[in-house]
Amino acid sequence: MELSYVEQINQAAGYIRGRIGDRLPAIGLVLGSGLGDLAEEVEDAAVIDFGDVPHFPVSTVEGHAGRFVVGKLEGKTVIVMQGRFHYYEGYPMRKVVAPIYVMHKLGVRTIVLTNAAGGMNRAFRPGDLMLICDHINMTGDHPLIGKNFAELGPRFPDMSEAYNKAYRELAHRISSQIRGDDGDSLELQEGVYCGISGPSYMTPAELGMLARLGGDAVGMSTVAETIAARHCGIDVLGISCITDMAIGEELEPLTHEQVMEVANRTKPKFAALVKSFVREVGR
Template sequence: MKTKRKHVIETAHFLSQYITTPPLIGFLTGTGLSDTLNDLDPIAAFDYSKIPNFPVSTVESHKGKLIYGTLGGKPLLMMQGRFHLYEGYSPQEVAFPIRVMQELGVKTLILSNAAGGVNLNFSAGDIMIIKDHINLTGKNPLIGPNEDDWGIRFPDMTGVYDPPLAGLAEEIALHHKIPVRTGVYAGLNGPSLETPAETRYLKIIGSDAVGFSTIMEAIAGVHAGMKILGISLITNINDPDAPQKTTLESVLKTAKTALDPLNKLLTDIIRGIKD
């Protein structure tokens, strides 16, 4: 079903009552990553269930809160938890928060996720800056009549992830001596994890990491004209020749161990973003 612009406007109007300065940055957290941005000075917080027209998180590891606040003097919106196709949401519903952010004035979008490593040179706990993605979901939030006020009918996808933002992230990581990788993120529907044969296929087509999020939001962000930074936390390694079972508990455990460097990296990235 198509996202109705009137619903986006209604939601943005509701939130604008609590927003003192339009947010320039939007930040979405992935599985187990809701506790990043410790230095955020919150001004208002909302449970998703209390926001008109907003979807709600059904995944236990997603807090389901929207926070408006400032960091380094920059106003931003932080989503503690996102929505997934595997929860039964349509691509338009998954991308709904991006449309609300667009309506509120967000210009830079930071998307974080927990991902499985396909590149065997990676290790669990690595941070990967996304340089490109492969959409294997068969879904797209732009399907249907185009909303011309949101963006053009055929947005170019050759530069989804903003090179200057990626460069800023690498520069900050180097300064803090935080090892980072760069790579291609493959997006699947989920929720079932990859078979060894599927992992081999993902390697063949050039994937470095795989997950069940980010793609719908990134497409909507490009359509909205936003600059996008994508960051994956590698929570497990998918070796098709020596497969290991992966559980949500193990993913969350790995995410917890990486929170400190990830928080430091994200905090300084936000401080370094130019208006």
Template sequence: MDKAEMACQLAAQTIQNASPLRPQTAVVLGSGLGGFASAVQGGVQLPYADIPHFPRATAPSHAGELLIGTLADHPVYVFSGRFHYYEGLSFRRAAFFVRVLKQLGVRNLLLTNAAGLINLDFTPGDLMLVQDHINFSGQSTCRGRNEEMFGERFFDMSDAYSSELRALAHACAEDTGVLLREGVYAFMPGPQYETPAEIRALGLLGADAVGMSTVPEVIEAVHCGLRTLCISCLTNYGAGLSPNPLRSDEVNDIASTRAGDLSALLLALIGRL
């Protein structure tokens, strides 16, 4: 057993020891969306600091703990706070928890994030189902020696954001009356916001929204064979699309105002998995 496998097994065993529940679905909460964690019933709170080999979540508004409980009568793992490349982590370290989820037998990974909008047909506050992503960072969670226990050396990203789960999300949005856009998410490394020129370039390349997270987890989830879905809360216009400067407090404030609709959508989705 190599070091990577041992690290994942130790983290997975710690999580299993914390609760008798064995969820097949995990949810990751992005900036300003941590309030959803309060909906978890009968939950065990496990700080990331208590899970071996887990990084620390240092981003503002990210609680940095794993909740294990039930939502819509289904057992779930809820990650209140995520890990980012801009925190000084490699893509692989930022997505380490996904390999742990594979060890735990998780099948579905539901991601949320806060993102800036590029597509002017959208409005701040809209929820956008991610259809695909653009990653020009040159980074991958799978760079280096491949570990076959997690997945194949080369793998297809054509359906990285599961078309099956996206169809289910649209059905849940219709049932709950939540407006759900769909579009392409562009990854930028941060922590600085993008320049107006970068936003214009990303728009020309087909991006509808931009953010600093999600892509590492999705790459690793596909490598590990997990079905993945992502919903972005579009919190602000990208740089140059508004006369106002970009502010992190605005991002969190707008995300918080849409937490109710996002929660309703996620609960409906979890209930149908």
């Protein structure tokens, strides 16, 4: 008999628990394209490939290592996803968000979801970091469609504060203490993230539509994970690395390699922000 979704989640969590012992994490980090190097700073780390976890698919995207790293970061026990699963890889939404529920089973109550995104707000520049204050789901799908499992969360979860306001305020306070190469403090943008299915980048007309709808950035992840996190009671800090300007009438050709290049340049200030957040959250 095929296992239910909850049974698959429990088996996956049980496998990881068997690999990490009593080092149960309270904070989860999901590291998007080009941002996975932060996991190398986790101390006393246990490394678990996604492919070794029961019922998990394998990440197929360049720039995604496809593994969990569990250990200490800034004195806190964390579980880091180096890479994630995407809807455009052909996985159903419930597979895409399964790691969120697994992390919840392991004890995670705070999660930092990061991504590389195109900036639609004309005040943004490539290399900016944007705190996500809200999102628009344009994927055409939803991770909670189908049978609801009360063990995971309610049938109709509230999304009035999908991205924790207190976490955003903390991130802004922290950013004033982070200095860039030019000596200036880190200035964070804030805005609405539009989640699309991908894998193609958007046309100028589509980007113009999203901007008129109120979007500030666009990408191919994060929205479904946030919905699942709020469903099971995890508080979310979302951070987008703005890797290119996705402005319809000024749109230029874009490649994944260009996205990775800008994300790589942004890594120092991104890492400083996330590490400071991990250190300060919950104090």
